Amino acid sequence: MAQKTYRAAINEALKLEMRRDPRVIVLGEDVAGGRGGSAGVEEAWGGPFGMTRGLIKEFGAERVLDTPITEAAFIGAAAGAAMTGLRPVAEIMFVDFSGVCFDQIMNQIAKIRYMFGGKAKLPLVIRTLYGAGFRAGSQHSQCLYPIYTHLPGLKVAIPSNPYDAKGLLISAIRDDDPVMFFEHKAILGMKSEVPDEAYEIPFGKAKIVREGADVTVVALGRMVHMAERAAAALAKDEISCEVIDPRTTSPLDTDAILSSVRKTGRLVAVDEAYPRCNMATDIVALASQECWRDLKAAPRMVSPPHVSVPFAASLEDLYIPNADAVAAAVRLTVSG
Amino acid sequence: MQQSRDDLCRAYRTMRLIREFDERLHIEFATGEIPGFVHLYAGEEAVAAGICAHLADRDNIASTHRGHGHCIAKGCDTKAMMAEIYGRASGLCGGKGGSMHIADLSKGMMGANGIVGAGTALVCGAALSAKTLGTGAVAVAFTGDGGSNQGTVFESMNLASVWKLPAIFVFENNGYGEASAAEWALAGGDIVRRAAAFDMPGHQVDGNDYFAVWEAMRQAVERARAGHGPSLIECRMTRYYGHFEGDTQNYRAKDEVETLRRTADCLDAFRTRVTAAGLVDAAALDALDAAAKADIEAAIAFAKASPLPPAAALHDDVYVAY
Ligand SMILES: Cc1ncc(C[n+]2csc(CCOP(=O)(O)OP(=O)(O)O)c2C)c(N)n1
């Protein structure tokens, strides 16, 4: 099996699904790039971060559509296309820009099936970059997946590694429901083993990243790696962590989380999103209600402070939850 | 309309300062010391200078991701701007914003913006304040050719017209939005034609020609201050560097920028025109060139010597009161 980057895994999933199903189209700003430019190239960028590279060459401009800078229109168009026979994979460059098309996602895409009494299907995927660590400032660094997880009708995937990214994206494209698909911009170059062929990873199925006995650590996206690092450090002190990556927040694998918490009696939830009403609060609330008698210590949440993402390196480094913060929270559950 | 020698020197100084600022950033960025995304304004100086020449501190502008030129033309301090771009405590926003969020409300600079098209709506609000409070101020939104296609922009132009706001929509058509050419992305080809749809005067000018920009803006400001409502100005010019620092620009013909630099540079054109007309002598312009160089040198030194923001700064500024 070959080592592939997160970026390559996404790219491969898109290519495989476009080969498999002619109804799959890709659209977004500069997903090819170079339209009308004086160099006359067919593909200048292949996506601002290269995830859609090579698609236009293989599938042509009819299935790989650059868009003007007009998120409300092209995300709405993707929704309409999904209702009427296509299976679009739309790209919102940074999830922060989803503010521009929030109505289309919140009031249209998420609700259409339900409002129409189950008559409509929206096989639509919205891929988007999220997360801090790029010195990109307050409007290019947010997570925002809790907002989308909040909305009934949307599915939400947050792959933490290349293998999951490919399998989850393939599942997302084959799914008849709309999926918000979050790719962390700071791990695009990360490598792991990724098979060449197509495979699906089911939504709502958590991955036990590391088995352990003392504390359950639930983490998402890039934070999975912080949790793993913390777990490795804590193991030296004989504290055994079970690290769980839910992989999708909607649906959420509550069984996997709850059975782990029942086993360990302790929970730390790690989330890079703003701390109020995020996935950590959601998971802690769930476990508190369902595992009350099994808990040996108060569950803890590790999240950034309730501030926007700062630009300055010194502040952004403080902002992002790191392995030390996770380890400190774990220690508190063990000692407290 | 004739401008005084002082006006002309001020305009040249602004343009040269912007050019020096961004060309120096281009060099410094390559050393890896500057964090994040940086979008350079070099090549478009005549627009910022020609527009802002008509504005005082009480007049507001909303800028874009490519905002250094607007900031300088609106009077922001170059040292504090540079420190902001370096993410230092002495930056205009305390290092919290960076290149894409430089702002100085005391100068009527409502911020560079990371969201393409967003500034147009903010400007409707600034124009509404001016109108309601009777300050006589105007408000100006800068938007790119790419940004001109955002729904917010259309909505804002309509609103400004319906409310007869003292707003001016300046479009900087540099031919590209990221890697896509305006020729492809912009239906109808010209932004100026959209003015008619919103019942406002439209001006299309050569954005390399300071005097053409200045004159269009003079008319737009006069109309706005007289209470007759908004105007649209489309300026056509080019950016000398990539979309962001690091962009290889493989979508542009190899010699496109070099040719334009040689034949259509706004600073060269300005110099030729004012010296030929005997309005400002070459020696005075040379002195402004040297002063701009020294100014930017000092700005870089200031930024590099400034400390990073302290840890406590992470938590403040979220609310006015806690
Ligand atoms: C809402 C939104 N969509 C997309 C982007 C990404 N983006 C940043 S600048 C840019 C191109 C803007 O082009 P234009 O308006 O022509 O300005 P220029 O860069 O040429 O000055 C894009 C697509 C963004 N920042 N905000």
Ligand SMILES: [Mg+2]
């Ligand atoms: Mg442009």
